Amino acid sequence: MGKRDAAILDILNVERKVEVRSLAARLGVSTVTMRKDLDALAAQGIVEREHGFALLGNPDNVKGRLARHYEKKLAIARSAAQLVHDGDTVLIENGSCCALLALTLAETRRNITMVTNSTFIANYLPKSSKANIVLLGGIYQASSQVTVGAMVKACVKDFFVPLMFIGADGWISGKSFTNADHLRAEAVRDMARQAEQVIVLTESEKFFVRGVVPLHVEDKISVVVTDDGIPQKAHSQLKGSGAKIVFAQGEAS
Template sequence: MLGDDFLHERQLAILNMVANSPKINVSSLSKELGVSQVTIRQDLRTLENNGMLKRFHGGAMPVSDDDMMKRLSFNFEVKTAIAQEAASLVNNGETVLIESGSTNVLLAVELAKKSNITIITNSAFISRYISGMNNVKIILLGGDYQHESEVLVGPLTRKCLKEFHVDKVFIGVDGFSPNTGFTCVNLMRAEVAHAMAEQADKVIIVTDSSKFNMLGVASQLQAEDVDMVITDTNISAKDLDILKSFDIEVRSV
């Protein structure tokens, strides 16, 4: 189990640096983060024990070419700002649905800093990532396990979702267009995202602005089904106007 210090910026920074480097040594991490090599070794040991990275003598490397770790490191600071804005919408004691995706991983980290939060998710990665935080309850939905992204999908996942109703759901996307709405690269994950939206009063998309230049193969949600989009300030004026034309509240950070 990860300790409370897992949520310090240092551990997140280590994961980000390791994900962006084939191999990185302890001395480099120590110098970059301004802490002792002993502290770095302790962090690396904890992260390795939880499957986040692999240690070697004098350093660390990514545990694999895992898709989630790569996406987590891309636009890391932007995604963190988006996650913090999304977390500000959630009150202590609230239960929320969180779909898979790199920004949602960071959202879960922010929510775990609050008091008495319950997170319902189909992401085994998220569940594992914040497993050591005692002030957050995690409900992991059942279903068919997709190894690369560590998510659960399929009919059983959708059936489990019908047992819950929440005020807010947070969904990540892979693309958007006015005609197709919000899209995903995986059909089964798109189906789960749609099922989650049906069980929430407020549907919130969390995504960096790069996704507005992309298009996934599977439709997740029509624009009319979305209440809010939280993104970064690099979103184009055109995309901003399109979202607002669908009465979507947009928060850019």
């Protein structure tokens, strides 16, 4: 992503909806160039287009969250992708970092299979992708674009994989990563039982958010991929529990 794309997202993250002509004037380019930039961002699912305007999606769903700290999330996703090899089968839960991980794997790995309960991820990958996607059945939760419930638990029992990748909505110090939704948290736990290790992908700002529903998968977490803004207390607690901390643009800790 170029500097102008990043500047576009900075403006949209503040104003949510901006006229194309205004964006072009602020960034010193023609409206034709700005439309091309916005079309490219829209093709990646990062922004939405409306006649004469650019806007961000609903911040409560994955597409709307993709634009927030996009470059940081992409760096986290690319770092996590280094743990996956050609021919692997992995579990991936919903979330913006996880969606970018799925896209990275689809673009860079051969014969990769991703098992997920995220309908967003299943639809986010380009039609030309040769990645294998297994979508777990269940009750469709439209607000977060995932399947949840007893059927997820039943379907995922057909798999046992080395790695599962999850996101997090928050953190309870000394206890657990958290989710904002009880049914989604339950689905994460059911999926995590079918993985040898759980990898957490999250921006450091989530460590400053006290979540509502603990995930309770601490015994499976082997790696946390984040940025270098993680608070020292959380860093120490995670290392003390045996988890490896990987900074997206730095050395492993």
